[in-house]
């Protein structure tokens with residue numbers, strides 16, 4: 001969460017510097033921070049990988065990434081001033097010798113600047129390498145200063161609760177908790193951060209933000225893309241681990257948390273972990289009542305035929321991996337007792353859209369005769385996270401005319417009307433990591449609680465044999481069972497309603 005200050009001298013060391021994430025997200029984020037004068041006055045970016053490249057060839061690769069993925073296209077003179085800070089270091093993760101050489105490079109940079117710089121170790125590598133990198137960093141004494149040195153860990157953080165605990169234990173042998181930045185890029189999204197401002201900087205909403213006024217809450221993260229080139233990873237993950245365990249549960253925390261006393265990282269994280277602890281654990285025998293899963297069949301998206309999940313590259317043709325999940329959660333605390341929180345996410349859905357919808361209770365007594373259905377008359381607050389970013393409040397208003405007839409109307413805050421460009425999530429998060437602000441990163445207990453929430457579902461799904469996959473066509477809103485899941489309560493998925 002940015003203040004107006006810049007970080008002190010910083011060296012960013014990217015393990016996996018030749019990988020997709022570095023090219024697609026990390027370097028464009030650093031470049032845009034540089035353009036907007038957020039990078040430290042002294043900074044260096046060292047990319048690591050085994051691919052034989054020299055500095056100039058590495059910079060050229062990253063430049064291609066900027067052209068393709070950056071929200072601002074690279075300007076020649078700006079790129080020329082940015083690129084000397086980038087260098088490449090050929091290294092094998094498992095070889096201790098590489099880290100000794102890296103130590104020399106880091107020390108030389110410190111000597112040149114005349115100061116011990118902050119070191120930000122970014123692990124943009126497959127999770128199987130986290131232990132080797134951490135142990136070797138420790139052996140080579142690269143992270144000797146708990147105040148200056150930090151490590152950023154990408155998702156997935158563990159494969160289940162047990163492995164997440166093991167990973168936390170392993171990391172804390174080298175790093176203190178305050179040095180560990182577990183990234184969840186949803187927390188860096190502008191609209192997700194705005195939930196905190198919306199809830200806690202306005203007196204208007206807090207009094208009604210509870211079970212007395214809110215009927216139910218929905219969170220949808222729908223993607224049009226399929227599994228793309230990530231079949232190998234996704235087969236071992238599925239939508240529950242890939243999206244619910246992290247992004248959707250983190251957003252749920254922002255919606256449901258109690259007002260924090262301050263905006264200190266620990267305070268915010270304490271309030272969020274309270275929410276995760278309050279989520280009622282689903283018993284194995286109840287999983288079918290609370291959760292549904294799906295897998296896409298072939299279908300049509302925007303006029304193009306797209307293949308079924310089982311026909312995607314690196315996917316088992318008899319795969320049981322879910323590409324769609326919908327879950328009904330309850331929170332056992334005073335604020336939210338008996339308010340359903342519906343979470344759903346899926347690939348190959350009809351629209352790309354991520355949004356939160358708060359459905360308010362109906363008026364206690366209906367004064368007006370109206371042709372609209374009751375649920376359509378209820379107030380509704382929608383926070384559109386992406387691709388369109390806005391906050392919309394639906395209320396009933398009188399239809400212009402001589403009769404007293406009602407119509408829904410909307411008050412809209414539209415980000416498109418703001419003059420400043422919206423930063424990418426990785427820009428916010430990388431800046432925070434450089435500044436040492438962990439507010440938007442996950443603490444160990446948050447990750448473990450989030451795994452705990454999904455464990456029963458995960459275990460039942462992994463052990464159940466008969467599946468009727470594929471059960472939704474690509475280009476639709478997912479399996480029919482997801483509609484049934486909430487129809488039982490007389491509820492309806494808001495996005496479907498919205499797009500009709």
Ligand SMILES: NC(=O)C1=CN([C@@H]2O[C@H](COP(=O)(O)OP(=O)(O)OC[C@H]3O[C@@H](n4cnc5c(N)ncnc54)[C@H](OP(=O)(O)O)[C@@H]3O)[C@@H](O)[C@H]2O)C=CC1
Pocket residue numbers: 015016017018019020021022024048049050051091092093094123124125126127154155156
């Ligand atoms: N790509 C994305 O959009 C996202 C990625 N992530 C996470 O980020 C991490 C990185 O993903 P991604 O960039 O896609 O992965 P890639 O497969 O594209 O890149 C892997 C990187 O690891 C390096 N590497 C692999 N083995 C070794 C080794 N033995 N020694 C040294 N370097 C090695 C590769 O370098 P080289 O080949 O040069 O050796 C390459 O730079 C993963 O944890 C992923 O889950 C998270 C969210 C989104």
Ligand SMILES: O=C1O[C@H](COP(=O)(O)O)[C@@H](O)[C@H](O)[C@H]1O
Pocket residue numbers: 155223242243354
């Ligand atoms: O972490 C992940 O997120 C993306 C979706 O991110 P978004 O910012 O485009 O909404 C998802 O496609 C991917 O499977 C998952 O690993």
